[in-house]
Amino acid sequence: MGVTKQFQSAGSDAFKALDNVSVRIKENEFFTLLGPSGCGKTTLLRLIAGFDFPTEGQIMLYGQDIAPLPPFKRPVNTVFQSYALFPHMTVAQNIGFGLEMQGKPKSEIDARVSQMLKLVRMEDLAKRKTSQISGGQQQRVALARALAPQPKVLLLDEPLSALDYKLRKDMQIELKRLQSETGITFIFVTHDQEEALTMSDRIAVMSKGHILQVGGPRDIYDRPSERFVANFIGETNFLEGEAKGVKDGVAQVKLASGSVISAGCPEGFKPSGKVTVVVRPEHADLKKEKKGATVTGTLSTIVYFGTDTHYHVKLDKDGGEFVVRHQNSRTGSMGFKQGDAVGIAFDDDAAQVLRD
Ligand code: ATP
Numbered sequence: 001m002g003v004t005k006q007f008q009s010a011g012s013d014a015f016k017a018l019d020n021v022s023v024r025i026k027e028n029e030f031f032t033l034l035g036p037s038g039c040g041k042t043t044l045l046r047l048i049a050g051f052d053f054p055t056e057g058q059i060m061l062y063g064q065d066i067a068p069l070p071p072f073k074r075p076v077n078t079v080f081q082s083y084a085l086f087p088h089m090t091v092a093q094n095i096g097f098g099l100e101m102q103g104k105p106k107s108e109i110d111a112r113v114s115q116m117l118k119l120v121r122m123e124d125l126a127k128r129k130t131s132q133i134s135g136g137q138q139q140r141v142a143l144a145r146a147l148a149p150q151p152k153v154l155l156l157d158e159p160l161s162a163l164d165y166k167l168r169k170d171m172q173i174e175l176k177r178l179q180s181e182t183g184i185t186f187i188f189v190t191h192d193q194e195e196a197l198t199m200s201d202r203i204a205v206m207s208k209g210h211i212l213q214v215g216g217p218r219d220i221y222d223r224p225s226e227r228f229v230a231n232f233i234g235e236t237n238f239l240e241g242e243a244k245g246v247k248d249g250v251a252q253v254k255l256a257s258g259s260v261i262s263a264g265c266p267e268g269f270k271p272s273g274k275v276t277v278v279v280r281p282e283h284a285d286l287k288k289e290k291k292g293a294t295v296t297g298t299l300s301t302i303v304y305f306g307t308d309t310h311y312h313v314k315l316d317k318d319g320g321e322f323v324v325r326h327q328n329s330r331t332g333s334m335g336f337k338q339g340d341a342v343g344i345a346f347d348d349d350a351a352q353v354l355r356d
Helices: 041-049 091-101 106-119 135-147 165-182 193-199 217-222 227-232
Strands: 003-007 015-021 030-034 076-079 153-157 185-190 202-207 210-215 237-247 250-255 260-264 273-279 284-287 295-304 308-315 321-327 341-346 351-353
Touching (some): 003 041, 030 193, 041 153, 091 106, 106 165, 202 227, 210 217, 250 273, 250 351, 284 321
Parallel strands (some): 030 185, 076 153
Antiparallel strands (some): 237 250, 273 351, 295 341, 308 321
């Protein structure tokens, strides 16, 4: 709540890595901090873990401010990007390490280690040294080790970034399974928007020390509230227009093409005057004629991607470009060619007004 983290380095001005950040994370959810490099994700995670302290603000856990507590006194554990396993120890010893440090009896440690080995499907490799297992297996051991003391919250700092594409995809599913099976709250940090969309219950999009939007993957993707969010997550089309009125969170917007469309608005926002509207490429349809279309233009480029085709249209009135993405079917292409005069149509609920 109201967390600010200011860094002071010699010879330069104080720098706010986090500026008055407030976010409420629910118990048992898979919550992701998403943003580009340097936006403050790791700083926020480190403050929750207790590796650093906020300059201002509180970090509340079940009604208690944990900001002054050292890391080992917090019911929180962290999985780092560089797993930080002990190479001379076996898989089982690594998993049991935290429990041993807590002075738990051997019988309890053995039982928990077996349970964790089963959870991450590593029973067969329990006696292998962690220097003799693959990257994906090391990742599982790091997860099991962090989960073994049964923290209330597990913090994961880009834990999949060292894995290759295929393994990363598998581990995304695995992490989601682990979270739902253990019921532990996961706070996951990534700069990869696809990873965030596929794994999270909710996402906080961060930029320059601020949280810009918090919502479910669908909210964030379909209803971006700011230009930064719309740009950072997926591809999108921007159309300029003028707000003519707002009712029940839906604005009437007159586009440069002359068409008046209905567009959703960010919560609590009442647009007026010049506005920007966003429409995702796959939420628009390409028409062979301009009549009845919302916007019109000329087909400038057609790019075939295997699963879908992207049609780039130079707009007649707006002057900008609009991309329509169409999923390919076995029956062949839609029969468009470069230079065709085309219309673009989209449903009212495909358009969203941006706050900025
Ligand atoms: P990445 O994805 O690259 O890890 P991030 O979003 O996690 O980025 P942070 O590591 O939180 O970013 O850093 C946020 C900003 O704070 C950056 O500009 C960084 O240079 C700065 N910063 C982080 N730690 C310190 C520090 N100890 N001293 C000074 N500046 C710092």
